[in-house]
Amino acid sequence: MFFYTRYPSSNMLKMFFSDVKFNRCITSQLIKWFSNFREFYYIQMEKFARQAINDGATGTEELSVSRDSELYRALNMHYNKANDFEVPERFLEVAQITLREFFNAIVAGKDVDPSWKKAIYKVICKLDSEVPEIFKSPNCLQELLHE
DNA sequence: CGGGAACCTG
DNA sequence: CAGGTTCCCG
Numbered sequence A: 001m002f003f004y005t006r007y008p009s010s011n012m013l014k015m016f017f018s019d020v021k022f023n024r025c026i027t028s029q030l031i032k033w034f035s036n037f038r039e040f041y042y043i044q045m046e047k048f049a050r051q052a053i054n055d056g057a058t059g060t061e062e063l064s065v066s067r068d069s070e071l072y073r074a075l076n077m078h079y080n081k082a083n084d085f086e087v088p089e090r091f092l093e094v095a096q097i098t099l100r101e102f103f104n105a106i107v108a109g110k111d112v113d114p115s116w117k118k119a120i121y122k123v124i125c126k127l128d129s130e131v132p133e134i135f136k137s138p139n140c141l142q143e144l145l146h147e
Numbered sequence B: 001c002g003g004g005a006a007c008c009t010g
Numbered sequence C: 001c002a003g004g005t006t007c008c009c010g
Helices: A010-016 A024-054 A070-079 A089-107 A116-127 A140-145
Strands: none
Touching: A010 A024, A024 A070, A024 A089, A024 A116, A070 A089, A089 A116
16 A cells, blocks of 8 residues: 555545454554554665765766666565565656655755755655555455456 | 654644 | 654664
């Protein structure tokens, strides 16, 4: 799901995990889960952005995220270990935008500000796309595998 | 990834 | 105040 939405609302989570009986704990735990996902995501982004700068990248045009990028591999390894899901194209775009966003911010020296990442988060949270209906099914994993 | 603290926002 | 987020730790 993270490949589609980085900031799912609690209502969205309830819709997509229809087989789970929600209570306060479960809900916050699920929210926490996505929070952890984002954490990893942004850490990777920053890491690769800084690495690109150290490698001498000068412009944002030199940063792209494709299915054979190291960054892509790191993310896929984390969220999609068994390669069960086909990562949507849109995710690559969002990842690339995020990477460039970090790159520009660091190059501009904005990382001296303790809360410099906040601005980036604001951009990224608007880039969520709709999650395919199939994910609502309790058996979505099986169904996706049989496609 | 889970726990927990600090923090922000409605 | 409750729900949501981030940050830091293990």
